[in-house]
Amino acid sequence: MIGGRRTALSLTVYLVIAFGLSWLIALPLWLSGQGLQHPLFGAIAVGMMATPAIGALVAVFVVERGPNRAERLGLWPLRPAGRFWMYLGLGLVVPVALVVAALVIGALLGTYPADFARFSGYRSLLAATGAASLPIPIGLLVAAQYLNIVVGAALNLIPALGEELGWRGWLLPKLLPLGTVPALLISGAVWGLWHAPLILLGYNYPTASGWLGVLLMMGMCVVMGGIFGWLRIRSRSVWPAALAHGALNASVGLSAVYARAGESVDTVQATILGWSGWIAPAVVVIVLLIAGQFRWPTPAEQRRRRAF
Known part of the structure; x- marks a missing residue:
């Protein structure tokens, strides 16, 4: 069990701040009636990403206090x-x-309309933006997207840290006394639910009804949260999880690169957001669990690490 009144208080304070501030920051999207079309949507989304970090910092520095805060x-x-x-x-x-x-899995299951050979959807996208006339082979342009992902992951590192400092940096270790699987499930579900102010407006799941979109986001966050949690536990650091979060955000656009021209992509069914996209990360997390890759260091091991 998670013991102690102070722990319960710090968890409560953390969740109230993370969720309360996220809804407060997202309020202009709702009050304006513009939703995701609000001209400040990008700034609002980035501002929301900072709220879990604020909650974690308050929990550690104000409620818990004590040594080894970093x-x-x-x-x-x-x-x-x-x-x-x-x-x-x-x-x-x-x-x-x-x-x-x-x-790939979505293409095999028929949920994702793929064109991995000719990149017809990407060609159409380039034509629509006026870039189709560039004297560069389409394969090279596709390869360049992976370089863009590396750059995007680096640029997204600090905003992503705003979330990861809360979800994996502080919350996941706090929940581990419940057991590894419950901690991963709860922290992932909480992470997904935290997105509700945007998901209910159609973000990520434009074809789904509001709360179905929230449930789908919770499912995605549980499986990917397992991957991020593994990075946090094995590295003993939040930084790999934050970089992974940034890389995930930077790579979701690959679905447009490999899609077939003239076909729509339903994120309820396909991409990493949809159910078919959860299969690969879920399998990886299960294998890691079986292999014992989620063991948190004992207090004695943590003391030895501090001594070096």
Whole structure:
């Protein structure tokens, strides 16, 4: 069990701040009647991403207090260095691989209209933007998207840290006394539910009714939260999870690159957002669980790490 009144209080404070501030920041989208078309939507979305970090910082510095605050948030220490850099690299690669796997699986199941050979959808997109006349082979343009993902992941690192400092940095370790699987399920579901102010307006799932979209987002966040949680636990750091979050956000556009021209992509069914896209990350998480890859260090192990 999660013991202690202070722990219960810190969890309550964290959730109230993370959820309350996110709804407060998103309020202009609702009050204006413009929804996702609000001219400040991008700024509002980025502002929302900071609310879990604010909640975690208040929980650690105001409610819990005590020593090793940076360590409790997963910000420090960044050692052993070899382990840290390895998982940072995995944080960049694994989400992109899972996004691509989701498209392949969707194509095999018939949920994703793929064109992996001619990139007809991407060609149409380039034509619509006036870039089709560029004297560059289409294959090279597709390959360049992966370089864009690396850049995008780096640029998204700090905004993504705003979420990950809360979800994986602080909340997941706090829930681990319940057991690894419950902690992953609860933290992932809470993460998905936190997106409700945008999902209810049609974000990510424009073809789904409001609360169905929220449930779908919770499902996606549970499976991908398992991947991010693995990176957090194995690296003992929040940074690989934050980079993975940034890489995920930067790579979702690959669904437009590999789609077949003239076909619509239903995110309820396909891409990493839809049910067919959850298969690959769910399998990876199950394999990692069976292999014992989610073991949190004991207090003695944590003390030894601080001594180096």
